[in-house]
Amino acid sequence: MEFNKIKVEEIFTSIQGEGPYIGVKQVFVRLCGCNLSCSYCDTETDSASAKFYNIDELAEIINTEKNVHSVSFTGGEPLLHSDILRELFPKILKPIYLETNGTLADNLKTVIKDVDFISADVKLKSASGLSLMSEHSEFLDVCKSYGKEVFIKVVFDENISDEEICEVAMLAERFNILLVLQPMMKNDKLVPSSLFMQKVFDKFVDKYANVRLIPQTHKFLNLM
Numbered sequence: 275m276e277f278n279k280i281k282v283e284e285i286f287t288s289i290q291g292e293g294p295y296i297g298v299k300q301v302f303v304r305l306c307g308c309n310l311s312c313s314y315c316d317t318e319t320d321s322a323s324a325k326f327y328n329i330d331e332l333a334e335i336i337n338t339e340k341n342v343h344s345v346s347f348t349g350g351e352p353l354l355h356s357d358i359l360r361e362l363f364p365k366i367l368k369p370i371y372l373e374t375n376g377t378l379a380d381n382l383k384t385v386i387k388d389v390d391f392i393s394a395d396v397k398l399k400s401a402s403g404l405s406l407m408s409e410h411s412e413f414l415d416v417c418k419s420y421g422k423e424v425f426i427k428v429v430f431d432e433n434i435s436d437e438e439i440c441e442v443a444m445l446a447e448r449f450n451i452l453l454v455l456q457p458m459m460k461n462d463k464l465v466p467s468s469l470f471m472q473k474v475f476d477k478f479v480d481k482y483a484n485v486r487l488i489p490q491t492h493k494f495l496n497l498m
Contacts, residue, residue: 279326280358281306283319283350287339290346290371291492293393293427293454298343300371301336308350310375312402314429314458319350329358333365344391348373356381363388376426377409379416392417392424396442400433401458407441414449425452431465434474443481453478453485462493 283304290298306320327335336345345368352359353374363370369390374382376394394413399405410426417424428442446453455475458465466474471487478485 278358279328280332280355280362281320281324281326282332283321283324285335287342289492289495290343291490291495292456293488294425294452294486295343295371295391296488296491299341301339301342301345301368303332303336303345303347303352305347305349305352305355307354308375309354309377310351310397310402310404310406312397312404314401314431317350329362329365333362337365337367342368344369344371346371346373351375351378353378353381353385356384359385374413376413377406379409379412382413382416386416386420386422389422392422394424394426396426396428396445398428398430398434398438398442400435400438401429401431407445411445411448414445414451418449418451424449425454427454427456429456429458430474431458432467432470436477439474439477440481443478443485446484447482451484453482455485455487457487457489459490459493464489 283306285303287301290296290300306324308319345366347370351374352372363385370388371391372389373393376396396410397404397406426446455478457471475487
């Protein structure tokens with residue numbers, strides 16, 4: 275990485291298609307690189323078109339768009355760049371919405387004072403091939419200790435187990451936060467059947483009330 279510069283895959287304005295802020299207008303800043311390798315990931319985060327920006331020029335580009343709800347920093351994993359984000363975030367004039375895989379608790383501590391909303395993507399081994407519940411728990415501890423608005427998002431397919439449902443429900447209950455169930459999609463098609471999604475939703479609600487089933491609506495709308 276170039277000194278004092280951050281590598282950006284793309285910057286664009288669109289609607290938020292996931293979670294409780296679905297439908298709001300945001301500036302999206304997709305940063306390069308990730309510390310994980312989820313089996314279902316279909317996001318390009320380090321293409322030949324990625325560009326380096328210094329802090330001031332990136333802030334200027336972001337702040338040009340006035341009529342937005344917030345600025346979503348996503349990836350990849352944006353917290354890999356926490357050293358630069360620590361300097362960038364105070365220069366952003368809109369609320370900051372952090373989309374993260376929820377595993378880098380120490381990195382989060384360096385930037386969390388300037389973050390307004392946190393979407394933490396909790397990984398199921400059945401869907402992602404990864405088992406990271408201890409890392410997610412440590413991450414959520416940081417979020418709650420700073421009093422930040424945080425919710426967890428769980429991508430699932432028809433391989434989700436009852437044990438995983440119980441584990442995630444207990445995690446959400448421990449921190450008393452919203453749990454968003456996101457059925458896996460391939461392009462604009464849902465992977466699980468409607469009947470299966472209903473069954474999974476009911477199993478979660480039986481264990482924890484604050485649950486929503488929300489697909490990736492931007493894919494239905496053919497938006498970025």
